[in-house]
Amino acid sequence: MQTIHLVLTGLGNLGRRFCEILMEKDAELQRRYGLAFSMVGVADSRGTAYDPTGLNLAEVVRLKRDGHSVRAYSGVGRTDRTTTDLVAEAEADVLLEATPVNLSQGAEPGLTCIRTAMQRRMHVVTPNKGPLVVAYRELRDLALQQGVRFLFDGTVAGGLPALNLGRRELRGAIIKRIEAVPNLVTGYVMDMMTEGLSWDEATARARQEGVLESDPVWDLEGWDAAAKLVILANVVLDMSATLEDVDRTGITGLSVDQLTKARERQQRYRLLARAETRPDGDYVLSVSPVPLAPEHPFGRLGRKQMGVAFTTDIYGTIVAIIDEPNPVPSSATMLRDLLDIYVVER
Amino acid sequence: MQTIHLVLTGLGNLGRRFCEILMEKDAELQRRYGLAFSMVGVADSRGTAYDPTGLNLAEVVRLKRDGHSVRAYSGVGRTDRTTTDLVAEAEADVLLEATPVNLSQGAEPGLTCIRTAMQRRMHVVTPNKGPLVVAYRELRDLALQQGVRFLFDGTVAGGLPALNLGRRELRGAIIKRIEAVPNLVTGYVMDMMTEGLSWDEATARARQEGVLESDPVWDLEGWDAAAKLVILANVVLDMSATLEDVDRTGITGLSVDQLTKARERQQRYRLLARAETRPDGDYVLSVSPVPLAPEHPFGRLGRKQMGVAFTTDIYGTIVAIIDEPNPVPSSATMLRDLLDIYVVER
Numbered sequence: 001m002q003t004i005h006l007v008l009t010g011l012g013n014l015g016r017r018f019c020e021i022l023m024e025k026d027a028e029l030q031r032r033y034g035l036a037f038s039m040v041g042v043a044d045s046r047g048t049a050y051d052p053t054g055l056n057l058a059e060v061v062r063l064k065r066d067g068h069s070v071r072a073y074s075g076v077g078r079t080d081r082t083t084t085d086l087v088a089e090a091e092a093d094v095l096l097e098a099t100p101v102n103l104s105q106g107a108e109p110g111l112t113c114i115r116t117a118m119q120r121r122m123h124v125v126t127p128n129k130g131p132l133v134v135a136y137r138e139l140r141d142l143a144l145q146q147g148v149r150f151l152f153d154g155t156v157a158g159g160l161p162a163l164n165l166g167r168r169e170l171r172g173a174i175i176k177r178i179e180a181v182p183n184l185v186t187g188y189v190m191d192m193m194t195e196g197l198s199w200d201e202a203t204a205r206a207r208q209e210g211v212l213e214s215d216p217v218w219d220l221e222g223w224d225a226a227a228k229l230v231i232l233a234n235v236v237l238d239m240s241a242t243l244e245d246v247d248r249t250g251i252t253g254l255s256v257d258q259l260t261k262a263r264e265r266q267q268r269y270r271l272l273a274r275a276e277t278r279p280d281g282d283y284v285l286s287v288s289p290v291p292l293a294p295e296h297p298f299g300r301l302g303r304k305q306m307g308v309a310f311t312t313d314i315y316g317t318i319v320a321i322i323d324e325p326n327p328v329p330s331s332a333t334m335l336r337d338l339l340d341i342y343v344v345e346r
Numbered sequence: 347m348q349t350i351h352l353v354l355t356g357l358g359n360l361g362r363r364f365c366e367i368l369m370e371k372d373a374e375l376q377r378r379y380g381l382a383f384s385m386v387g388v389a390d391s392r393g394t395a396y397d398p399t400g401l402n403l404a405e406v407v408r409l410k411r412d413g414h415s416v417r418a419y420s421g422v423g424r425t426d427r428t429t430t431d432l433v434a435e436a437e438a439d440v441l442l443e444a445t446p447v448n449l450s451q452g453a454e455p456g457l458t459c460i461r462t463a464m465q466r467r468m469h470v471v472t473p474n475k476g477p478l479v480v481a482y483r484e485l486r487d488l489a490l491q492q493g494v495r496f497l498f499d500g501t502v503a504g505g506l507p508a509l510n511l512g513r514r515e516l517r518g519a520i521i522k523r524i525e526a527v528p529n530l531v532t533g534y535v536m537d538m539m540t541e542g543l544s545w546d547e548a549t550a551r552a553r554q555e556g557v558l559e560s561d562p563v564w565d566l567e568g569w570d571a572a573a574k575l576v577i578l579a580n581v582v583l584d585m586s587a588t589l590e591d592v593d594r595t596g597i598t599g600l601s602v603d604q605l606t607k608a609r610e611r612q613q614r615y616r617l618l619a620r621a622e623t624r625p626d627g628d629y630v631l632s633v634s635p636v637p638l639a640p641e642h643p644f645g646r647l648g649r650k651q652m653g654v655a656f657t658t659d660i661y662g663t664i665v666a667i668i669d670e671p672n673p674v675p676s677s678a679t680m681l682r683d684l685l686d687i688y689v690v691e692r
Contacts, residue, residue: 021660025518025660028520029518033517149691158662159660159661159662159664160664161511161515161664164514164515165507165511165515165666168510168686168691169507169510169511169682170682171379171681171682171685171686171689172371172375172678172681172682172685173678174374294640294646295646297667300640300641300646314367314371314505314674314675314678314681315505315668315675315678315682316505316668316669316670316671316674316675317668317669318505318506318507318666318667318668318669319666319667319668319669320511320664320665320666320667321643321664321665321666321667322661322662322663322664322665323662323663323664323665324662325662328660328662329660329661329662332518332519332660332661335517335518335660336515336516336517336518336661338518339517339518340514340517340691343517345495345514345686
């Protein structure tokens with residue numbers, strides 16, 4: 001039995017649910033993979049808790065569910081240490097970085113957490129798009145230099161292994177085109193409007209259901225989809241793209257009329273992220289709402305579904321779709337990445 | 347630059363096309379991965395050719411395209427060595443085993459080739475279902491014992507990375523159900539009949555187009571789909587299943603009437619392979635033609651499409667579909683597996 005020591009920064013929806021998955025699967029992971037995971041440190045925006053002998057995950061989950069900070073964790077909760085302090089000081093094998101995206105603040109504190117962890121020779125697993133969009137190459141190179149793994153399959157399309165598909169299952173192929181529907185909120189809002197709700201009603205409903213987060217512009221103007229496309233482009237297509245390289249149109253300009261007319265033609269609108277080859281071999285990146293015919297791979301995507309399609313030279317066209325009825329799969333990507341580090345392939 | 351020495355047994359459609367892919371991608375693979383592949387030995391049913399300094403792939407391809415055996419390869423072609431002799435004698439890093447399935451003959455010569463290669467500490471890559479169906483656990487254990495890799499992603503659903511998805515992208519999950527459409531011929535024949543052709547006309551057309559191979563029973567009675575399901579079950583679900591464990595119904599009993607009635611209801615028949623959890627936790631394996639509604643993940647599969655769907659506890663439901671307009675993707679799975687062995691993940 002190998003014991004892996006973890007530090008988790010960020011205890012929002014993803015982080016807290018990951019703790020729940022780890023609790024539920026503890027015995028199963030020991031039995032199937034011979035791996036015991038011990039959470040030694042956790043941090044939220046208001047404090048930290050660190051215990052080298054392992055925290056009680058049930059207690060962490062209880063505190064967060066009750067709206068408290070982990071600084072209230074009995075005995076080892078701290079108010080005088082920040083998220084980045086924890087990463088700089090904790091002894092652990094892996095950093096799980098799940099703080100919010102925060103692109104407006106230079107992707108902090110995620111970026112500093114990841115750099116610090118790598119410098120301290122910890123592997124890094126993150127579903128946080130921010131640091132990837134801002135500094136993918138720097139972080140990839142730092143990981144290589146430090147001899148640690150850097151995995152982030154959860155940054156694109158929730159629980160769908162979109163990046164892993166592109167970067168390892170399509171090895172040896174030239175990818176001619178990527179199409180993706182990596183954002184749930186926009187599909188939800190457009191479907192609601194197609195069913196007769198106004199823009200305000202549809203976005204209010206999305207907010208009520210917890211699909212639309214605090215900053216609606218991020219999702220509805222297509223920034224979220226663009227960020228995911230940039231990650232796909234840099235990781236799978238080996239580009240050096242930034243958000244500015246994406247020709248981006250959000251869904252705020254769409255009218256109910258456009259949506260209902262599309263429905264009459266059996267089409268369904270989705271915010272489509274695309275990387276397409278130009279004649280000179282470069283890729284053009286775009287995000288825009290597109291009416292999709294039923295024959296299109298994403299023409300029948302439901303409200304809780306995301307997808308990615310790769311058109312290749314030697315593997316034909318491969319489409320993958322996830323049905324994600326709740327946020328568990330997005331959290332579970334951290335487990336996928338963790339097991340990728342520690343389960344030996346043979 | 348690392349040079350990898352290969353031996354390829356079987357030069358039918360898959361084997362020959364693999365040689366073509368390797369020729370076309372030689373410079374690209376050196377540039378992208380620092381890997382140079384040298385084919386030192388090839389075998390077909392009538393002879394072998396072996397040159398430790400590397401065979402000329404263009405010459406191998408030319409001979410096969412012209413209907414010759416590689417025993418006619420200038421200088422090093424042999425008529426006195428068999429496929430298994432070549433594997434026993436050649437110095438190479440990897441065996442690519444692409445002889446025909448031959449379950450009626452104990453999966454030979456593939457099974458002996460694989461055993462011999464592993465005993466000689468060669469990695470093994472194979473798209474040949476036969477040895478997997480007959481002896482998966484034995485071969486897996488032998489590979490472990492010998493410290494070699496054993497990869498066979500091409501055995502299920504052509505170029506779709508169905509096995510890789512199930513065994514590594516879903517790590518940590520409990521798989522509740524697998525549904526797959528892993529066979530192209532049956533879909534082709536059923537679609538033709540739906541369009542008004544009789545059984546005899548539809549199968550004749552499939553034969554003309556090269557979709558239906560010499561032994562029609564293997565495909566049409568569902569044995570091919572059952573073999574793929576057995577491999578999925580053993581590799582992804584850790585079962586010890588055999589062909590006898592699959593409740594199998596082929597498409598030979600289907601009437602034009604059933605097919606056209608399904609079409610009137612907007613349904614499409616596909617030969618569906620399923621692994622479903624029983625209340626006691628075991629899986630039930632079945633293969634049968636099923637009319638699929640448009641909402642079903644495979645309800646709109648085209649004639650050149652195959653798919654697999656995994657219903658899981660923590661990754662939601664993940665569906666992958668390949669559009670495989672020609673047999674190139676199936677051959678290319680050998681390249682996928684090869685790169686899996688030699689490209690270091692980081």
